[in-house]
Amino acid sequence: MNETSTSVETDAPNSKDDPTAPRGSIATAPSTGPASDRADLRPENINDAVIRLAGDSQDGIQSAGAFLARLAGRSAQDVMTYMTIPATISGGPSIFQVRMGTGEVLSAGDEADFLVAFYQHSYQDHIGCLKEGGVLLYDSDNVAPDLDDKRFVYVGVPITGLTVEALGGTAKDKGKNIFILGLIAKIFHLDVDKLKALITEKFAGKDESIVNTALMAFQAGYGYPVGNVLTKQYRFEPHVPKEGERAQITMDGNQALAYGLIAAGVRFGAGYPITPWSSVMEILRSELPKYGGLFVQAEDELGAVSLALGFSFSGYLAVTGSAGPGISLKTEAIGWASMSEMPLIIINVQRGGPSTGLPTNVEQSDLFQAIFGGHGDSPRVVLAASTVEDCFYIAIEAARIARKYSTPVFILSDTSLATRIEAFDEPELKDLMIDPTLDLTPRPVGFKPYAVDQITQHVPPGARMLDGKYPLVSGLEHDEMGHPTGSPKLHMAMTAKRRNKLRQLAEEIPVPEIYGDQDGGTLLVGWGSTYGPIHDAVKLARENGEKAGALHLRHVHPLPNGLEKIFARFKRIVVVEMNDQGIYGFGQLATILRARFCEPKIESATKTDGLTFRVKEILERVFEGRSFAARKIPREGLAIVHTGTAPENVKSLKEVVPQGVG
Amino acid sequence: MSTENTPTNGSTTATALAESPREKLTKKAITADHPTWCPGCGDFAVLASYYKVIEKRQLDHEKIVTLAGIGCSSRFPYFVNGYGAHFIHGRAVPLASGISLARPDLHVFLFGGDGDGFSIGGNHLNHGARKNVNLTYFIMDNFVYGLTKKQTSPTSPIGFKSKTDPTGAIDQPVNPMKQLISAGASFVARTHATQVNHMIQMIERAMDHQGFSVIECLSECVEFFPGAFDPANPRKGGAFSLIDEKKYDNTPEDELRHDVTDELAAYKLAQLPFPGVFGVFYESDRPTKNALEKKWIDTTREKLGNPTDLQLLQKTFDRMK
Ligand SMILES: Cc1ncc(C[n+]2csc(CCOP(=O)(O)OP(=O)(O)O)c2C)c(N)n1
Numbered sequence: 004m005n006e007t008s009t010s011v012e013t014d015a016p017n018s019k020d021d022p023t024a025p026r027g028s029i030a031t032a033p034s035t036g037p038a039s040d041r042a043d044l045r046p047e048n049i050n051d052a053v054i055r056l057a058g059d060s061q062d063g064i065q066s067a068g069a070f071l072a073r074l075a076g077r078s079a080q081d082v083m084t085y086m087t088i089p090a091t092i093s094g095g096p097s098i099f100q101v102r103m104g105t106g107e108v109l110s111a112g113d114e115a116d117f118l119v120a121f122y123q124h125s126y127q128d129h130i131g132c133l134k135e136g137g138v139l140l141y142d143s144d145n146v147a148p149d150l151d152d153k154r155f156v157y158v159g160v161p162i163t164g165l166t167v168e169a170l171g172g173t174a175k176d177k178g179k180n181i182f183i184l185g186l187i188a189k190i191f192h193l194d195v196d197k198l199k200a201l202i203t204e205k206f207a208g209k210d211e212s213i214v215n216t217a218l219m220a221f222q223a224g225y226g227y228p229v230g231n232v233l234t235k236q237y238r239f240e241p242h243v244p245k246e247g248e249r250a251q252i253t254m255d256g257n258q259a260l261a262y263g264l265i266a267a268g269v270r271f272g273a274g275y276p277i278t279p280w281s282s283v284m285e286i287l288r289s290e291l292p293k294y295g296g297l298f299v300q301a302e303d304e305l306g307a308v309s310l311a312l313g314f315s316f317s318g319y320l321a322v323t324g325s326a327g328p329g330i331s332l333k334t335e336a337i338g339w340a341s342m343s344e345m346p347l348i349i350i351n352v353q354r355g356g357p358s359t360g361l362p363t364n365v366e367q368s369d370l371f372q373a374i375f376g377g378h379g380d381s382p383r384v385v386l387a388a389s390t391v392e393d394c395f396y397i398a399i400e401a402a403r404i405a406r407k408y409s410t411p412v413f414i415l416s417d418t419s420l421a422t423r424i425e426a427f428d429e430p431e432l433k434d435l436m437i438d439p440t441l442d443l444t445p446r447p448v449g450f451k452p453y454a455v456d457q458i459t460q461h462v463p464p465g466a467r468m469l470d471g472k473y474p475l476v477s478g479l480e481h482d483e484m485g486h487p488t489g490s491p492k493l494h495m496a497m498t499a500k501r502r503n504k505l506r507q508l509a510e511e512i513p514v515p516e517i518y519g520d521q522d523g524g525t526l527l528v529g530w531g532s533t534y535g536p537i538h539d540a541v542k543l544a545r546e547n548g549e550k551a552g553a554l555h556l557r558h559v560h561p562l563p564n565g566l567e568k569i570f571a572r573f574k575r576i577v578v579v580e581m582n583d584q585g586i587y588g589f590g591q592l593a594t595i596l597r598a599r600f601c602e603p604k605i606e607s608a609t610k611t612d613g614l615t616f617r618v619k620e621i622l623e624r625v626f627e628g629r630s631f632a633a634r635k636i637p638r639e640g641l642a643i644v645h646t647g648t649a650p651e652n653v654k655s656l657k658e659v660v661p662q663g664v665g
Numbered sequence: 666m667s668t669e670n671t672p673t674n675g676s677t678t679a680t681a682l683a684e685s686p687r688e689k690l691t692k693k694a695i696t697a698d699h700p701t702w703c704p705g706c707g708d709f710a711v712l713a714s715y716y717k718v719i720e721k722r723q724l725d726h727e728k729i730v731t732l733a734g735i736g737c738s739s740r741f742p743y744f745v746n747g748y749g750a751h752f753i754h755g756r757a758v759p760l761a762s763g764i765s766l767a768r769p770d771l772h773v774f775l776f777g778g779d780g781d782g783f784s785i786g787g788n789h790l791n792h793g794a795r796k797n798v799n800l801t802y803f804i805m806d807n808f809v810y811g812l813t814k815k816q817t818s819p820t821s822p823i824g825f826k827s828k829t830d831p832t833g834a835i836d837q838p839v840n841p842m843k844q845l846i847s848a849g850a851s852f853v854a855r856t857h858a859t860q861v862n863h864m865i866q867m868i869e870r871a872m873d874h875q876g877f878s879v880i881e882c883l884s885e886c887v888e889f890f891p892g893a894f895d896p897a898n899p900r901k902g903g904a905f906s907l908i909d910e911k912k913y914d915n916t917p918e919d920e921l922r923h924d925v926t927d928e929l930a931a932y933k934l935a936q937l938p939f940p941g942v943f944g945v946f947y948e949s950d951r952p953t954k955n956a957l958e959k960k961w962i963d964t965t966r967e968k969l970g971n972p973t974d975l976q977l978l979q980k981t982f983d984r985m986k
Pocket residue numbers: 735736737738739754777778779780781782805807809810811812813818
């Protein structure tokens with residue numbers, strides 16, 4: 004929590020040093036009144052708070068977290084969430100972390116300011132992520148914390164009992180999530196009317212009693228005098244709207260991909276379910292018909308990519324997608340798309356691999372597969388989304404490239420983007436929407452789809468060829484009309500043609516801007532969902548006197564031209580990515596950059612614990628030995644060090660290894 | 666996508682085209698590369714029948730789409746001057762399904778072999794049939810892998826000596842008719858490459874059928890399984906036994922004739938020992954996936970008041986604020 008302005012009573016007690024602070028006190032009896040009425044509390048304006056909700060998946064903590072995220076979006080606050088996909092089909096430990104801020108929020112936050120623990124295991128597994136001086140809000144019906152640990156402020160509320168009481172027993176303890184939402188709303192002085200509106204919207208269309216029950220639970224939580232035990236009064240700095248500021252919309256990365264595709268005029272697609280890709284296809288299946296299009300659930304991933312290629316062949320650029328295992332299956336058909344030069348968008352929402360791997364964790368280990376997967380020289384384009392907002396825009400960029408260059412285009416996303424919610428400026432849709440109308444005008448005499456000296460453009464069937472000669476689309480090496488050839492000369496010419504169009508693309512890709520220092524010190528290079536933590540790490544390093552910059556690549560293949568000039572300006576270049584260092588000691592992007600630029604300065608910082616990078620972790624790796632990077636923070640799940648398999652490093656393996664999701 | 670161009674309503678053709686003069690579609694106009702098949706290969710007759718049907722029915726040249734997977738038989742699209750695609754081994758059913766679903770204005774024809782259809786593509790075949798996608802699939806069954814030079818195929822009879830079964834095939838072969846009927850294909854027929862008139866009849870009926878129509882054609886591989894289909898070739902001393910379909914003429918004989926809508930009766934015909942019978946085994950007018958999806962699209966759009974794409978997406982985003 005960044006404390007900005009501490010107005011009025013500056014001599015108010017600090018919970019850490021003041022022995023009179025109600026440390027470890029448990030508020031069980033309602034007393035004087037709501038928190039805001041307490042005159043003795045120090046109003047504390049904050050611009051950033053990390054709240055972690057830890058419980059079991061059936062407790063609905065995701066939806067409570069999502070309400071907070073959407074509220075932040077509506078209040079024009081920046082927000083980012085982080086969640087773990089429930090490891091089991093129903094039940095099992097699960098968390099949802101919301102970071103809200105009045106300034107720019109880049110990552111979901113290393114440590115929580117506020118931990119809400121539903122159960123003893125939630126407390127035990129997550130207390131390590133609570134900041135010193137942070138607040139543990141726990142269900143005193145289920146949790147008995149170690150009150151002797153004086154680092155934290157303890158607030159116990161009989162959440163289960165009070166929820167059951169408030170809802171009259173019929174709902175059992177369902178509704179605890181909304182009760183807690185009420186508590187949090189009170190503590191942080193959130194906009195109650197907006198929250199109630201969100202709750203009502205969420206349950207609209209359902210039984211009216213459901214809305215009422217939810218509002219009752221909310222009211223019960225909000226009315227609870229939790230403020231009695233808190234020593235501070237938290238209030239977000241009000242957001243001052245800038246001129247021309249756009250409204251914020253709140254969604255997760257998979258939604259952003261799906262709606263980006265729709266904006267880009269993609270109306271057809273096919274897929275097969277797999278975590279964490281499924282929700283993209285679920286959204287498209289119900290959304291595309293509204294636009295006159297169609298998304299088909301295929302019998303398997305090869306069927307899906309083949310259907311998508313059929314859609315593209317018929318003239319409508321199509322999408323298919325999956326996670327690692329399904330992408331592996333699609334590989335042969337993607338090679339055909341490369342050879343036949345058929346536009347196609349392939350989304351890979353990466354998870355931990357290989358094989359079924361870590362289905363609910365995050366990893367960036369499919370970069371090589373995206374660039375090189377498949378036999379033969381089969382050029383394709385690979386883009387990587389860096390944030391939820393970028394998921395939206397990268398879908399549009401992928402469609403543009405696929406159409407212009409008649410090529411398969413990969414979009415790499417990952418579990419963390421797929422499952423987190425962010426608020427971002429509402430896109431200017433009217434400038435972005437593409438109308439996918441077919442051009443069925445007759446084609447002139449001499450039309451050749453595969454003209455050696457031009458970029459291939461296919462013609463949708465149904466367009467007459469005025470010379471009566473119709474082109475074929477082929478996976479065999481072919482001549483300019485698509486007919487097979489074994490000519491060595493033609494194979495050379497066509498191979499070059501397919502490669503050269505990507506060189507042409509590389510020329511038009513903008514060189515990414517560098518964040519932070521433009522030269523001299525250390526350049527952190529990243530791709531994909533590590534954008535936030537890398538940028539936060541650079542920010543922190545610079546605040547501590549380091550010279551550092553961040554370069555984040557969206558166009559991973561082909562790479563933009565001109566990177567060598569940037570690399571030359573820095574003393575050190577460290578590529579930060581969530582995959583293995585491989586037998587030669589370099590991660591996947593690092594390997595490619597070293598091969599491409601023959602730049603021995605390029606170092607590699609990788610990890611394979613299946614969890615998103617924390618800012619501190621990056622600092623530790625990149626600025627080893629510097630004091631600001633020294634502090635190690637324990638964390639739930641796998642340990643950050645992955646040099647050994649000491650039992651303490653894998654003690655919480657249960658939490659990250661899924662049972663039932665595949 | 667504006668409503669005028671809703672891909673599933675079949676009105677994508679530019680109106681200007683309707684007015685431009687059209688020459689009669691001749692065999693010459695639809696002929697492309699000279700086939701690379703071995704002289705005497707049964708597949709030549711299939712190609713000739715396809716030309717004949719197109720010529721006879723005078724389909725719009727630009728709306729014919731000829732597709733295939735991989736195999737000798739799957740070289741087919743190269744020999745036809747028309748839109749087409751030569752895809753990968755076994756996956757042409759979903760490719761063709763995509764084209765059919767997006768473009769109801771096109772005639773989607775798919776050609777392939779027994780290995781392509783029943784082995785590597787077996788699952789796609791089952792699901793294409795189950796979903797009843799509107800297309801015509803012609804399987805040139807030669808009981809062997811031709812292109813890869815004589816390995817056992819899923820329809821090779823037990824005892825067939827191939828390079829992968831030098832002492833004779835031991836695995837139970839697929840019964841194409843049984844498989845197609847049980848998978849849910851809504852038009853299932855069988856023909857023989859030496860019986861060109863019958864073949865043309867079958868293609869025409871398959872084409873006119875709304876739904877997933879499949880024809881299995883015994884098409885001899887003279888190179889690797891010569892004489893395989895002589896038992897059904899009258900010129901080689903065999904018998905080409907036709908299915909006697911019901912005429913609904915209220916005669917007592919009609920009672921005994923085959924009712925193509927009777928799935929169990931079709932299954933019984935499929936049980937007959939090799940070379941079996943030829944003609945239409947099964948036909949049903951189950952709704953196609955094309956029609957069902959279109960219905961969903963139309964009702965969805967109607968409920969929403971046929972908004973523009975921009976209005977729709979804007980509304981969705983407004984809900985996310
Ligand atoms: C994925 C893949 N596996 C194997 C092959 C090799 N291959 C090409 S055609 C073929 C079998 C063809 O048999 P069939 O489908 O019966 O066609 P035919 O040649 O007999 O007409 C095989 C195994 C291939 N091209 N692709």
